[in-house]
Amino acid sequence: MVEKVDKALVLKQLESITTSNDFKCSARTKGLLSHLVFLELEGRGDELHGTALAMDVFGRGADFDPTTDPVVRTEAVKLRKALSHYYLSKGKNDPLIISVPKGQYRPLFEAKVENASLPDSSSSHDKGWPVLGIGIFTGSDTTRAKWFREGFPEELGLELTRFAHVRVLTGFPDRSSVWNNENLKPNCDYFLHGSVRDTCDKLHLIVQLQRKRDGSILWADRRDINPDATDSF
Structure with a gap:
């Protein structure tokens, strides 16, 4: 510390x-x-x-x-x-x-610790690493659902940037108005998106990982979230 x-x-x-x-x-x-x-x-x-x-x-x-x-x-x-x-x-x-x-x-x-053996981050875009796009989540418009819809993709994107061999692009809402899911997809190899539905006592989260080339769903999951938890993410 x-x-x-x-x-x-x-x-x-x-x-x-x-x-x-x-x-x-x-x-x-x-x-x-x-x-x-x-x-x-x-x-x-x-x-x-x-x-x-x-x-x-x-x-x-x-x-x-x-x-x-x-x-x-x-x-x-x-x-x-x-x-x-x-x-x-x-x-x-x-x-x-x-x-x-x-x-x-x-x-x-x-x-930061300098390490000459690590590849320069500025050239990482030329390494042919896969590009994962994290889209804006859809769903309920309640306050807590909107908070989670924005927060979950952001937290996920932040975590994934720690991995060296994948590039992460995001469609966070506070970017340019044209930076949305449809404009994000053409720049990605894979696209992660989902929805959050407020069921009053909990939030119902659905996440899907899609391959852009053929549109196939490679992975999907659903979770029930307690929005009042200390760290609901």
Whole structure:
């Protein structure tokens, strides 16, 4: 955690992220990142939990109920997505990675280790690696269903970027209006999409992996999700 990296380097990296045009998020999402980093650097990382963040960052009162107000979870999803986009673009060669692992709000600071044997990321597009497109999920328009429909593909895309031999393209809703499922498909070898239906007591998730060449479904699964779980993803 903090002890493994220089604090001045963390603060410099935080400034690089929050002032970059490639860190695409709102001012309050940037404020959330700064708050997480500052408290972690001060040795107060154990204070970073949902209720405290709702009150300290988002102005909620002592009666805050995370089961009816998902503001912290929603902003955390947006933050992880924005960080992922930043490190896949402007920040791909930065010396330090700041991340907020799913299931927690304490940030993680990781200094990059140079390794000459690893292929340069800038040339990875020429290696013939398969391209997986993660589309925008459809489904119910309830608040919690829309939150999960946006958050699940984002979390999945973030996880898959950790694998070296697959390229991941996404159709996240805050991109250009033409960046949607139909425009995403022609650029992919495989396409993952699905739907989320709100059944009142749970969310019903369906996911399908499709081969673009012939349209065949290679894999599919369905799950019932408890949207009130601490980490429903």
